[in-house]
Amino acid sequence: WPDHVSERSLSMSLKTLIVLSFALALTLSQYSADWDSLDKRPIPEWFDDVKFGLMISYGIYSVPSWAQVGQYEEWYWHSLNTNGSATQQWHYKTYGENFKYEDFLPLLTGELFDADEWADIFYRAGLKYFVPLSKHHDGYTLWPSKTSWGWNSVDTGPHRDIIGELTTALRAKGLHAGVYFSLYDWYHPLYTGSQPELYVSEVMTPQLMELIHSYEPDILWTDGDWEKPSSFWNSTGFLAWLYNQSPVKEKVVVNDRWGSGCRGKHGGFYTEEYSSRTVSDHKWEENSGIDIHSYGYNRNTPAEKYYSTFYLLDLLAKTVAYGGNLCLNVGISFDGKIPNIMAERLLEMGAWLDVNGEGIYNTTKWKVPEEQVLVSSNMVIVNDSNNVYSQVGPSGNTTAIKYLGTVETAAECLNSCEKYSGCNSFTWVEASDDGYTHQCFGRTDLYWHPDPEAGHVSGHKDSIAVRYTASKLESKTVYAIINSWPTGNTLNLTNPVPSQSTTVSILGRAENLKWSGTQGKAGISIAWPLLTVGELPCKNQWIIKMTAIS
Helix, strand or coil: CCCCHCCCCCCHHHHHHHHHHHHHHHHCCCCCCCCHHCCCCCCCCCCCCCHHHEEECCCCCCCCCCCCCCHHHHHHHHCCCCCCCCCHHHHHHHHHHCCCHHHHHHHCCCCCCCCHHHHHHHHCCCCCEEEEEEECCCCCCCCCCCCCCCCEECCCCCCCCCCHHHHHHHHHHEEEECCEEEEECCCCCHHHHHHHHHHHHHHHHHHHHHHHHHCCEEEEEEEECCCCCCCHHHHHHHHHHHCCCCCCCCCCCCCCCCCCCCCCCCCEEEECCCCCCCCCCCCCEEEEEEEECCCCCCCCCCHHEEEEEHHHHHHHHHHHHCCCEEEEEEEEECCCCCCHHHHHHHHHHHHHHHHHHHCCCCCCEEEEEEEEEEEEEEEEEEEEECCCCCCCCCCHEEEHHHEECCCHHHHHHHHHHCCCCCCCCEEEECCCCCCEEEEEHHHHHCCCCCCCCCEEEEEEEEEEEEEEEEEECCCEEEEECCCCCCCCCCEEECCCCCCCCEEEECCCCCCCEEEECCEEEEEEECCCCCCHHHHHCCCCCCEEECCCCC
């Protein structure tokens, strides 16, 4: 940390104002400063309607843009200070042992940063809300924080208020602008000193107040909470003020990262990170980079270590079907540019949402989130797209995973699956980051999920994953999102209950499809159309719209 940081201080009048603000919030409160009360605050409805958001990672770490594949690049400074780490070795070799992290600051130029251009790409991508990193764990702020002079993007680096410019551009497009904020600060002398609570009162809380008053964010996405309990961070006191007295009290959405032990228990929406898990009883968000290992832009990431558009759309469909939002992440280069491979993924998702957004936005979880439709018992081979041994299915059914042994080829793994009673899919791992070599895994259920790990060869019985959503805007309208185009002339869904008035169509196609079924009884058989490639409404992940479903 720069030497001058120890000279930071707040005037007594500002600290007194903060204390009085929190006291007023408690006096005139609808919500008191305890989790029992705060957890009763409803999450504003807009957040559930929008479904698709983006985190934006940009900071000093964007200059080296390097991590060992499999690690978070945005943790560069922390890794640099870890003796013997791959990052430290690479840094010493590339820049020399005397080159410090803060020496990257003049190289954080941001000359290609154009907030309007970013907002245009994001709008065309179908994204609805944003949480740019206002401050990561290194403490560097992307706004001119009064408690971070000389360590922010206006005083140094690009010399621009990144958060301010981006907030303005996003809102001009009608999008929701929020901020990510790290509670802790790796090397701040107040945090690491003998009285770390002074960091909370003199740095962290004033920074939060600055963000709220200066930018009035729609989302406050906190992180870096795990080292201390919520009482240390004064989380309940701050949230009571945020909900009762702040200028964003009616609209602001927060997450669950407010102290050790809070995740999945307290705050607003619950968060999952690079996870295959789902949350069934509370509003939640899946957070994932497009780089399959990192949020910060990593120049060391090979092309096959970026999620494919098919995977990302499949993840969106599954997440929304289980009542969640998907928040992806893009890592920005030092010059302020969105890497082309990430922009391409986003724009391809936007093209899909132009056709299928009706089945995603303004929907809610249906009575049955997901089913698998078995088309035939033939095994379909899929290269690098079915990491079934780590995919536990919608209910965490790890008992469905069966280790089938060490085999030398994918063909032998397929044979092992066919011989094993009840094996419906397999993955053969030639080599992986976690050390598996020539390992064969199978599943006894039909749940499989695409995963782009290189060195994997997979297969599954010819089945179609069906994810359901229900419209908030049209009563009794249900959407079925299918991740594979049926090869036969019928598609049989077991859960929808049709009525005499039911209509069935494919989003992006004008005609209604014929169907058969018994009124008031679960199960509908859809006469599937034979289309040429040019007649398909989109490249993958098609949505069936069913009206008047009982």
